[in-house]
Amino acid sequence: MMTIAFMTPLPTCILMDSGVGGLSVLNTLLSLKLPLNIHYIADTAFMPYGSKSVPVLRDHLTTLFSQFEARWGKGVPIALCCNTASVVMAHLSWELTAKPSFSLLDIITPTVDSISGWHQTKKAITLGVLATELTIQSTVYPQLLAQRQVAINQFYGVPCPQLAASIEGQAEVPSVPLLLDTLLLPLQQAQHPLDAVILGCTHYQFVADDIQRRLPQVPLISQSVVMAEKIASAFGLPFSEETTNDCGLVTLWTTGSPEAFQSLIPKFLPLLPSAKVQSF
Ligand code: DGL
Numbered sequence: 001m002m003t004i005a006f007m008t009p010l011p012t013c014i015l016m017d018s019g020v021g022g023l024s025v026l027n028t029l030l031s032l033k034l035p036l037n038i039h040y041i042a043d044t045a046f047m048p049y050g051s052k053s054v055p056v057l058r059d060h061l062t063t064l065f066s067q068f069e070a071r072w073g074k075g076v077p078i079a080l081c082c083n084t085a086s087v088v089m090a091h092l093s094w095e096l097t098a099k100p101s102f103s104l105l106d107i108i109t110p111t112v113d114s115i116s117g118w119h120q121t122k123k124a125i126t127l128g129v130l131a132t133e134l135t136i137q138s139t140v141y142p143q144l145l146a147q148r149q150v151a152i153n154q155f156y157g158v159p160c161p162q163l164a165a166s167i168e169g170q171a172e173v174p175s176v177p178l179l180l181d182t183l184l185l186p187l188q189q190a191q192h193p194l195d196a197v198i199l200g201c202t203h204y205q206f207v208a209d210d211i212q213r214r215l216p217q218v219p220l221i222s223q224s225v226v227m228a229e230k231i232a233s234a235f236g237l238p239f240s241e242e243t244t245n246d247c248g249l250v251t252l253w254t255t256g257s258p259e260a261f262q263s264l265i266p267k268f269l270p271l272l273p274s275a276k277v278q279s280f
Contacts, residue, residue: 010248011235012037014068014078018047019168019261020268021202022081025107028228030247030271034237037248039072041280044256048164049084050132050201057088057134064255065089065102067280079105079231083131083200083223087138105234108140110226111198116148124153126192128218130183130211131200133159141200154192158183164203168264176207184214194218206268253280 013036015022015029026040043049046060065078080086090106115127129141136159145152160183162173173179187197198221199205205222212220232239250272254261258277266273 010035010037012039012072012076013231013235014039014041014072014076015081015231016041016043016064016068016078016085017082017202018043018049018084019164019203020206020264021164021167021204022079023268024202024205024222024224025079025081025227025231026250027269027271028224029231030250030269032228032232032239033247034228034232034235035246035248036231036235036237038250039068040250040252041068042252042254042256042261044168044254044261046255047168048132048162049082050134050159050164051161052134054088054134054138057084061085061089069102075103077103077105077231077234079227080107081202081227083107083135083202087135087140105227105230107202107223107227107230108144108200110230111200111221111223112141112144112148114226115145115196115198115221116150124151125195126154126156126190127152128156128158128187128190128194128197129200130158130160130163130187130197130204132164133161135159135200141198154190156186156190156194158186160201160204163207164201167203167206176210180207180210180214184211187215187218196221199223250275252277254278255280 015026015038019042049057068078086106086108090104136157142155163179166173166176166179196219202223205224208220229239252275254277258279262277265275
């Protein structure tokens, strides 16, 4: 007798960033084998986001997300694995205009929530944030922490122009060590000892060791696990390292040169080193 198994299709999630940064979240999702079909879009044609203005980036992202909806259907969750895009779409825009109609999962809220949980045990904290110019100028981190009654003793917001581009290996910007030697000075010379530093741009996760070497003893707050957890919970999926699920399909897309982005995959997506990149 022949039995026919009817398989329920796996749900689809879109992950996006300006480049390789969001792959830090995808690496975590892959290691947890979440049963999701994932489309990862690297908007490299418009990278870097951090030096753009809010209106320019908001118009660009609104058009891009409409293209996602046209391709994958309205209401498919878009996980913003990018702080800068999260500031523009999920926070500032809520204050300035109506809430965007897309189904967005931002990366800043789970990061801030993880700090408010951890903060319960402390009085007032001294905190640093390394992020793009746009994210730092928005003051989204101190604002959201204040909303959650996290007492801040001293806050150091450090904009890191060119760092994301340097992490992607772009030739026209200084090397990562050269940039970090200057960028981290305000944190190295901080008057109050730092309780933690948030890596507030997903690209920085890939140079966490270089940052840690320059800030020994300071706990670095990474976003890949909290964001992966947020995505799992949005789909009602258990978040556990014990899982025996089969992963869904992962498709990589770029708005820029597929060859250029392909060359970055073995280094930045070690669990799927030969995944093919397509042109979006
Ligand atoms: N990875 C992005 C973030 O988390 C932005 C990098 C860029 O400037 O394009 O903010």
